[in-house]
Amino acid sequence: METTTVKTYSITQVSKMYNLPTTTLRYYEDLGLLYDIPRLKGRRAYTQQHLNRLGAICCFKDTGMTLKELQELFEAQDNDNDLTKTCEILDNHYERVLEQLAQLKKNERHIKRKVRFYHDIKSAKENHTEMPDWDDYRDRDF
Amino acid sequence: METTTVKTYSITQVSKMYNLPTTTLRYYEDLGLLYDIPRLKGRRAYTQQHLNRLGAICCFKDTGMTLKELQELFEAQDNDNDLTKTCEILDNHYERVLEQLAQLKKNERHIKRKVRFYHDIKSAKENHTEMPDWDDYRDRDF
DNA sequence: GTAACACTTCAAGTATACTTGAAGTAAAAT
DNA sequence: ATTTTACTTCAAGTATACTTGAAGTGTTAC
Missing domain, CATH: 1.10.1660.10 (Multidrug-efflux Transporter Regulator; Chain: A; Domain 2)
Incomplete structure (x- = not known):
């Protein structure tokens, strides 16, 4: 034993x-x-x-x-063992995650620009140099 | 005029x-x-x-x-024109965004694996072939 | 032995971000 | 002329995801 x-x-x-x-x-x-x-x-x-x-x-x-969605997913997975539903929920969620990722990358770039812009404003004010223009930051990659 | x-x-x-x-x-x-x-x-x-x-x-x-944080940011930006605080808030937030991005990428890969795993289970059941093993999906890149 | 600690259950309360309802107005459609 | 549409304000209500409080239990520290 x-x-x-x-x-x-x-x-x-x-x-x-x-x-x-x-x-x-x-x-x-x-x-x-x-x-x-x-x-x-x-x-x-x-x-x-x-x-x-x-x-x-x-x-x-x-x-x-x-x-709530997690409850549904686990219900399909554990109780019903409903693979069609499980796959459907997973597929749909994966789609959403890819969209989120694309959006987050966009937002990250936007915020990066804004961070640089405000730091440059700060420097310009401190050093009495020319103020930056947001248009120069808008669609530019750093 | x-x-x-x-x-x-x-x-x-x-x-x-x-x-x-x-x-x-x-x-x-x-x-x-x-x-x-x-x-x-x-x-x-x-x-x-x-x-x-x-x-x-x-x-x-x-x-x-x-x-609430947005209110603070705009208050620093608009009312006080407090560049130090504005930069601080932006910097902190940008840090958080980078962490989020890293985490989201990890989660995306995990979910991708899970999606494939469950689709393979579904196929295996339908075709009466051998069931996949999650260990084969765990830390593998597709 | 008894006090402190780390849990336990169950119900009620809270924070954030909206959302809905009631009552009113002003211009367009019939 | 009056109904419909598209707003308006302001207060109250709701959904989600916890969080807190009250009362109790069983092992550990002194």
């Missing part, structure tokens, strides 16, 4: 690992995003499975998926 | 241009993010200045700046 002990993590450890308050971890459990978390003497004992799931939650949430 | 007419835009036009509800445009005005919008017969008439400002609002908001 062989017994294998599974490595588990306390809620405080998980909280630190994923940089999420313990209250948020409990909240995700209330919503059903995390479930079947075993208790050791009444305390949550997260397994690697739960950490993987939490990683997915963070990844999807950080890319703009709502917790 | 010479009179120049400035091109203006109605709230509905601006709403369509920036893909924001008219209620949100009024809300931003309430918060002071947009101000001195002239009225023609009681109706808002946005000038190019306001559109530029609105573009900035969207850009910063979409990159995670709160409306």
Whole structure:
């Protein structure tokens, strides 16, 4: 007879690992995003499975998926094992992520220009030199 | 004597241009993010200045700046003309945007892998071929 | 033994960013 | 002339994602 002990993590450890308050971890459990978390003497004992799931939650949430959408995704994945729906949700979300990425790159360039512009204004004012013109920064790459 | 007419835009036009509800445009005005919008017969008439400002609002908001932070930024920019503070806020925000971009790229790759994984599961099930293993997708680039 | 600590559950409260509702106005359409 | 459309103001309501508070429990420190 062989017994294998599974490595588990306390809620405080998980909280630190994923940089999420313990209250948020409990909240995700209330919503059903995390479930079947075993208790050791009444305390949550997260397994690697739960950490993987939490990683997915963070990844999807950080890319703009709502917790409700995450519930749907996990429902399709876990309960129904509905691959068509799972793929559909994933495909749609991936599309959105690509759009986000394109938009964020645009915004990053815009903000970079603005940063340079304001630093140049500051220098010009301090050194009594000619003020920069935003038109010179508008569609220019640095 | 010479009179120049400035091109203006109605709230509905601006709403369509920036893909924001008219209620949100009024809300931003309430918060002071947009101000001195002239009225023609009681109706808002946005000038190019306001559109530029609105573009900035969207850009910063979409990159995670709160409306409160935007108020601070505009206050430093418009009222105080405090270049040190303006530069500081912009610099800090730009840092955050770069982090976001790095994170989003990571998340995009992770989701891409997951999309492929689930499509391969679907194919395998449909064609009764061997199921894929997530470990083969984990840190692999496609 | 008892106090402190680290959790536990469950309900209620909060922050941010809108969104809706009510009541009114002014010009255009019928 | 009166209805419809497109706004207006101002106050109140809502959605999402937590966050806090109250009351309780079980191991650890003194």
